[in-house]
Amino acid sequence: MPQYMISVWHDGPYDDLDVSSPEVQRLFSQVSAFNASLEQAGAWVFGTGLRPASSATVVRATGGDVSMTDGPYAETKEQMGGFWVILAADLDAALEWAGKAAAACEGPVEVRPTEDA
Amino acid sequence: MPDALTEVFRREAGRCTATLIRVLGDIDLAEDAVAEAFAIAAEQWPTRGVPPNPGGWITTTARNRAIDRLRRESSRTDRYLASHRLQADDMAPDHLPDPDDSGSLDELVEVVADDQLRLMFLCCHPALAPDAQVALTLRLLGGLDTPEIARGFLVSEATVAQRIVRAKRKLRDNHAPYRVPAAAELPDRLHTVLAIVYLIYTEGHTATSGDGLTRVDLSREAIRLGRVLTELMPDEPEAVGLLALMLLTEARRLARTDVDGSMIRLADQDRTRWDRTLIAEGHALVRACLRRDQPGPFQIQAAIAAVHADAVTADDTDWSQIVTLYDQLYARRPNPVVALNRAVAVAELHGPDAGLAALTALDVLPLEGYQPYHAARADLLARAGRREAAVAAYDRAVELSGNPAERRFLEQQRATLAGDRR
Numbered sequence: 001m002p003q004y005m006i007s008v009w010h011d012g013p014y015d016d017l018d019v020s021s022p023e024v025q026r027l028f029s030q031v032s033a034f035n036a037s038l039e040q041a042g043a044w045v046f047g048t049g050l051r052p053a054s055s056a057t058v059v060r061a062t063g064g065d066v067s068m069t070d071g072p073y074a075e076t077k078e079q080m081g082g083f084w085v086i087l088a089a090d091l092d093a094a095l096e097w098a099g100k101a102a103a104a105c106e107g108p109v110e111v112r113p114t115e116d117a
Numbered sequence: 118m119p120d121a122l123t124e125v126f127r128r129e130a131g132r133c134t135a136t137l138i139r140v141l142g143d144i145d146l147a148e149d150a151v152a153e154a155f156a157i158a159a160e161q162w163p164t165r166g167v168p169p170n171p172g173g174w175i176t177t178t179a180r181n182r183a184i185d186r187l188r189r190e191s192s193r194t195d196r197y198l199a200s201h202r203l204q205a206d207d208m209a210p211d212h213l214p215d216p217d218d219s220g221s222l223d224e225l226v227e228v229v230a231d232d233q234l235r236l237m238f239l240c241c242h243p244a245l246a247p248d249a250q251v252a253l254t255l256r257l258l259g260g261l262d263t264p265e266i267a268r269g270f271l272v273s274e275a276t277v278a279q280r281i282v283r284a285k286r287k288l289r290d291n292h293a294p295y296r297v298p299a300a301a302e303l304p305d306r307l308h309t310v311l312a313i314v315y316l317i318y319t320e321g322h323t324a325t326s327g328d329g330l331t332r333v334d335l336s337r338e339a340i341r342l343g344r345v346l347t348e349l350m351p352d353e354p355e356a357v358g359l360l361a362l363m364l365l366t367e368a369r370r371l372a373r374t375d376v377d378g379s380m381i382r383l384a385d386q387d388r389t390r391w392d393r394t395l396i397a398e399g400h401a402l403v404r405a406c407l408r409r410d411q412p413g414p415f416q417i418q419a420a421i422a423a424v425h426a427d428a429v430t431a432d433d434t435d436w437s438q439i440v441t442l443y444d445q446l447y448a449r450r451p452n453p454v455v456a457l458n459r460a461v462a463v464a465e466l467h468g469p470d471a472g473l474a475a476l477t478a479l480d481v482l483p484l485e486g487y488q489p490y491h492a493a494r495a496d497l498l499a500r501a502g503r504r505e506a507a508v509a510a511y512d513r514a515v516e517l518s519g520n521p522a523e524r525r526f527l528e529q530q531r532a533t534l535a536g537d538r539r
Contacts, residue, residue, distance in 0.1 A: 002292040088292035
């Protein structure tokens with residue numbers, strides 16, 4: 001069955017989540033309900049939130065040398081805040097899940113098919 | 118391409134492609150098979166004659182080409198199809214045609230009435246940008262080539278070609294399903310489909326190339342798709358409005374051209390040549406829409422066409438009603454082409470100067486490459502007595518016209534005007 005990545009996007013840099021805030025609590029419970037529905041439908045492959053982009057490190061391997069620089073790699077304003085990889089029968093099924101994902105995390109999501117095995 | 122073949126191509130290419138996409142699960146493979154069938158026809162028909170059922174011949178030959186290809190490249194094709202095929206809802210997801218079992222293939226390639234509708238919804242998938250939806254539909258369902266699409270939409274051929282390639286790749290990479298959307302999704306998906314069916318209709322109504330003013334097959338095809346849509350969604354007033362609009366416009370087809378193929382304007386048409394059967398059907402649909410009272414752009418345009426159809430002579434036209442309807446349309450679709458049509462109606466109601474004033478108020482930049490804008494402006498300038506400006510506007514309209522019948526008309530108008538000047 002095809003797999004799709006559903007990524008969650010923020011319009012700018014974001015801080016570590018304050019898990020004690022009621023807003024974050026609400027998002028957590030919405031997202032965990034969405035995760036449960038994915039698992040129940042057998043659509044779950046993987047999913048997680050990501051720490052802020054400022055926590056990223058870029059690693060390069062050129063000619064046997066491995067080098068590291070402070071990340072993130074992409075110098076864009078928009079930041080990916082997390083993602084799921086799901087199983088879906090086709091694009092329409094994936095888009096339906098994406099609609100629920102966007103509602104659960106109260107922000108835009110992007111759907112991309114994975115490279116076929 | 119010989120004439121007979123061109124005609125069959127126009128009629129059958131979309132239908133044939135739609136069925137073969139279902140069979141092969143891939144747009145490019147289907148297009149290749151159909152193209153191969155037409156190439157064989159181009160080779161054989163001039164010597165052997167056109168077969169009694171040319172459309173059936175093309176479908177069968179394309180199917181056989183596809184079967185040959187599946188046999189020849191079966192292992193590679195299996196892998197290819199397994200990873201890329203578009204899923205149709207009436208087939209098991211992993212079901213592939215067995216190349217050695219012609220019986221099962223015959224069943225699969227039987228023409229299913231829904232095939233073109235599936236293709237319609239695929240081409241108009243919301244994951245595609247509107248430009249790509251239009252280009253893909255005209256290409257796959259309308260059988261138009263890239264230059265025709267480019268002229269119809271005032272963009273370069275390279276742009277159209279790129280849109281089509283990208284759209285096909287996106288649908289394939291994303292495993293877009295090949296099916297008519299479920300009831301719950303239908304209303305949302307329908308809106309784009311209607312707009313695109315109408316574009317096919319208008320393309321057929323004033324063909325962008327070819328000798329005749331109209332390309333009957335495309336218009337007929339659009340009307341056919343419109344009928345399928347209204348049968349599928351009888352409670353969707355915009356689908357009904359679109360069909361009514363196409364029928365009421367189609368009713369004037371015979372009166373639109375002279376014996377020599379020149380275009381005749383609405384005002385000069387012999388209204389006894391209008392098709393009363395189509396008008397009656399269109400009127401009934403417009404009335405049904407009015408009863409529902411959920412107006413939308415297609416219903417309003419249908420109402421405008423109905424007002425024209427009501428007028429026994431051009432002078433009897435209720436222009437004030439038409440201007441009111443254009444105002445309603447502009448409120449919903451504030452685009453320059455609607456504003457242009459409104460300006461023309463204003464000229465009929467209040468005189469050419471009022472029409473020209475309405476044109477001047479427009480943002481003309483998007484209309485600069487649009488032939489009807491220059492033709493309308495030329496006409497209003499001529500009626501306002503501004504001959505030199507009118508001649509210049511006709512020159513520009515002639516320059517932009519890709520349709521010989523239309524160009525002849527514009528050249529005649531210009532010649533009459535230039536002659537009057539003495």
